[in-house]
Amino acid sequence: TWTTEAFVEEAIREVRAKVGNKRVLLALSGGVDSSTLAFLLHKAIGDNLTCMFIDQGFMRKLEPERLIKLFRDQFHIPVEYVMARDRFLERLNGITDPEEKRKRIGHEFIQVFEEESRRLGPFDYLAQGTLYPDVIESADTNVDPATGERVAVKIKSHHNVGGLPKDLRFKLVEPLRKLFKDEVRKVGRSLGLPEEIVNRHPFPGPGLAIRIIGEVTAERLNILRDADLIVRQEVNRSGNYSEFWQAFAVLLPVRSVGVMGDQRTYAYPVVLRFVSSEDGMTADWSRAPYELLETISNRIVNEVKGVNRVAYDITSKPPGTIEWE
């Protein structure tokens, strides 16, 4: 029978046998897969693991800071923090097309990853949080066409864009490759990962950049970060967090008229997107409690400057997607 203890023991043995005392690079995203992977590898090879966190500037408010603090101070796993916010924003300057946004973010990510892995390297291995469904889905995505060997041709978090240059095609370490998501959660929990990471809602690689419809600007990012934080706080407080597959805010690039005190306002609307789902492939819009929606709406309009209206998305998937871009 499968137990987390047996899995962890076996995985550690395998990793040690495979990488010996060579160096391994891991791109930490803050999600449960890469976090569990980091814990496991740190247990297995200690300082020969380098965790790199690239801050694109599209994460939720306070999350990069919390992640780094958690890893460094609480778990004593060192993290190379790469501040790249300006570069990503620059790349998105004037861009409104969703596909183009994703493409640019993906390319920039690869570029930063390349530069930083050269600076911190050399590394022999790249650790990837590949899960069983990923292995099935992209059977040959990470196979070197020249040798047939499983190497890092593409990076998981942005596997739809670009490839890595030949000299950065590290060999792969993928100790989670036989696991399903719920098993990763169990393993993460057994290694001591906090619930806030183990149970975290899915969050897209391009992050808030695809939840700001149209052009991404520093001002809009600030507005959405603040609105999104309120959503998270209130969903947590309501005790309903686990009822939702995802619960987040989207910022629209139009403005509408409102009134505040005796002042007319002309500001952005925020859309709340709450869904239930089994796997993200299909989803139903959530019948969230009115009290929760009311609190969120009041707080956002009162506390977030630049927003004067809150709407609720009542579209299921299909025909809607979960994200708006």
Ligand code: XMP
């Ligand atoms: P959609 O919007 O296609 O989303 O219904 C389905 C699920 O996938 C997530 N998602 C992403 N995850 N990178 C990711 O890692 C992405 O580019 C991306 N786009 C969407 C989305 O949050 C939902 O859970």
